[in-house]
Amino acid sequence: MNSRDDRRAFLVISKHRMVRHYLPKLQACLERLDARSLWSEEAPGMNSIGGIAMHLIEHAERNAARLLRPETKFGQGIEQYFPQTKSDPADVSAELERAFAAFGEAVDRADPAAADMYAIYHLVEHTGYHTGQIVDRVQRMTGARFRFVQNGVNEQELKRSVDAELSGAELPDAGKDV
Template sequence: MDNNQYLKLFVKISQQRMYNHYLPKLVQSVQVLDSDAIWSKEAENLNSVGGIVLHICEHVRRISIKFSVRNHAGFNEGIEDYFPNLNLSPEELLQTVKETFDEFNSVMEKLIENMPDEIDMHSLYHLVEHTGYHLGQIVDRSKRITKKSFNFCQNGINEQNLKALIKEQ
């Protein structure tokens, strides 16, 4: 493989992990919660599940913009403290999540089709890592609140299936 093929594979892996691995886990973890559970804080210094979800969405949205607009100048402010409490209904929150991840998926598809010689791999890698970190928080809180086990790996959201998805493309 040449460097461009490796770069394209990196983008595909990132895209598929975000869209076909993290998104289903996020949706399943949120859809079992009611509004009170989504927006309540277990302690004053902790963020609500909804705030964490919107934090993830803002990060995904910014990366989508970055990769869809060549020579994007960036954003003036970071999102380190962006954990809003918008009191959206579970359905509204999930709609926001789906629209945000759909846009990301679309941007990555276009990037893969017209792969430049280089991209900001650090930003894309950070997005995947950062999303995985916060997704773990959401899954853990959802499990604790509902006493529900999701069995993601047993239900097909696992590395073996992720690799198969990437090979199919």
């Protein structure tokens, strides 16, 4: 495998982790919440689940933009970007789906040689961290116990979907019935 193939594989793995691994978990969590619980803060100064989701949306959108136009610069970081929009959970879920799909499409169209691999790695790692936060909070708030691994959102399925794309095979639906 050459360096370009390695970079493409890394981007495809990143895309699938975002779209087929984290997104279904986030959406399953949001389905369990009403607007009040989505935007509540567990303690003063803590970010709400909704604010964290909006943060993830912005992060995915910025990385999609940079994949398509590597010269793109943003005026400031998003370390403190956790807006309280008060949207309902279904709207936030739809925005997450749109932003993650846009990231996936950007991966498909990007030149692997021009992609900032460190930024993509940070996006995936950061999204994983915040997804864990949201899953934990939703379980605590609602008593829900997600069975992601048993329902197909696991490393084996992720690897299968990545391998299928890299080999040109048809992909199954992601994260259904989580």
